[in-house]
Amino acid sequence: MRNTLYIIGLSAFVFSCTSQQNSKKRQYIPRTPATPSKTTAKTPIEKPKSQITTEHGVDFFTTNIADPTKNDNTVSYGSIVSAKPAGYKVVKSYFPAIGQNFRQRYLILHYTALPDDKSITVLSQQGVSAHYLVNNTGDNEIYQLVDENKRAYHAGVSSWRADKNLNDTSIGIEIVNMGYTADASGKKTFAPFDEAQVKKVAALVKDIVTRYQIPATNILAHSDIAPTRKQDPGPLFPWKKLYDEYQIGMWYDEATKQSFYDLASVDFQTKYNDSVFIFNVQTQLQKFGYGLDLSGKWDDMTKKTIEAFQYHFRPQNYDGVLDAETFAILQALVQKYPTK
Template identity: 85%
Template sequence: MRKTLYIIGLSAFVFSCTSQQNVKKNTYKPKTPVTQPKVVAKPQVQEKPKPQITNDHGVEFFTTNIADPAKNDNTVSYGSIVSAKPAGYKVVKTYFPAIAQNFRQKYLILHYTALPDDKSITVLTQQAVSAHYLVNNTGDNEIYQLVDENKRSYHAGVSAWRNDKNLNDTSIGIEIVNSGYTADASGKRLFVPFNDDQIKKVAALAKDIITRYQIPATNVLAHSDIAPTRKQDPGPLFPWKKLYDQYQIGMWYDDAMKQSYYDMAVSTDFTSKYNDSAFIFSVQTQLQKFGYGIELSGKWDDATKKTIEAFQYHFRPENYDGIMDAETWAILQALIQKYPVK
């Protein structure tokens, strides 16, 4: 009997524990609601359709600007599109062209050959010097192209203007057939004038290049501007003012502004401070500010004299003695005022 009671009591205890576990297991706990972030639909950006690439006998061209000309960005190709051909792969132009691009051609540099027509052709095509174009002196309507505009020609050499150096990398060169100069008994250079028909050719060619590549007036220069200690071309008889007045090519000063600065120079006894190192340093700084690659020595050294001479070739051709007189100084100030560095 005692054994039977023991078994019944043990069974009741097991049942009681099991029931408590089940109650604990089945106790309801309300779930904390989870707020799902709302999915915001992104607006579909509709890409403007790009102009098509032209294909002519397997050669591709893109002749439209879809970039911002105000930033000097330009997608126009003035030749065929040059593309890689990696072995085993295909280069596609699904996203061509990117709008962030511009032209390599930032400068137009003018030269004379100092040689007659036939020798000019030989030297510029067969030797280690070249130009993109050669303007002859034979009276016809031809202009010789010698180098692809997309390639560097070897015309500028060691050169600088404003913040740029080695201008072969960023320029187009035009050579003009002209004998250059001879020297008289005193050593003064006597330059040979240019033919009017040549100048018309130069103007038409320069205008075309400047327009296509958006070359600013400050970047249309003489070889002597970018290499004043080495070069004199195209010299003081090249008609820069005529190109400016008749064709809107290159830089020139405003007469009223120049006269204002001239009057100021004369009224302050310009000549009395001419040899002061502070004044010389100031002149060199202003030449440098305008664009010339000149060292600031504070002396009227040979490099400074040649730089002033180059400036006079371009902007004061009536007198190119390399002396910074009041008129040359006034012209320099007027040009700095008109063409500030941006």
């Protein structure tokens, strides 16, 4: 009896297991093997290659790792000025950031209208100043009066294209020169510049504009950035010589000027006093860079601006009256140096 019950129980167990296995086989759904999830690896921030040199405890950085096509530059012409917060340490592990450029974007030329000794006294002991003073004593010295990284007080109320208050963004060079005398009618007679002195100026300007990547459009006369109140460095300063021999500053192409002159001279006198024509001239002067109101009249501001333009680009005639040649030169320059 006991054996019989054992056989019956064993048979039931076998049947039950078989049924479960068949049931499992019928319910089986093939599954695609799971793909392991990809984890995005974080790219570590790459430190700029810091090439800081240290001399006597002072740091310097003289390599550009920024984008020169954007006029960016990380070079430091002088020691790196750093904060020294009490209780903390400033480190240069990530120095320098590539997003930077120079403060020095303009170079402005002046004359002192004083002899050498008085020029030194005024520019070093009074409220006006310049970064450099070029003497006229026949030696090979150029006087530095202000650190290039600091503002000098040479430009005053000033503007060029979209920029104003150019003390903030410029280096100023004063040239010892007696300026001008005026007769009873107001006609100005300017003092010439010494050839050796001009060579000094050219070498100094070339060095500065090369280091700071200052474009030709930003190498200017004081009269360019303040035409209603300044005349320096005047019509006898040799801008064309600097352009031809040292590749400094702006100048027009003769062929382009001539083509504009041929067009302008046809009916120049007929339209001269037309307000539309005057407005066009003022617009061209403004487009080139001069700070000028568009009045449509030959007002005092426009006359002085034309005079300043002639000092720089048409020194044979600087009476402040627009003639066909001055207008042609203006158009040639606007075409050659467009506002970006």
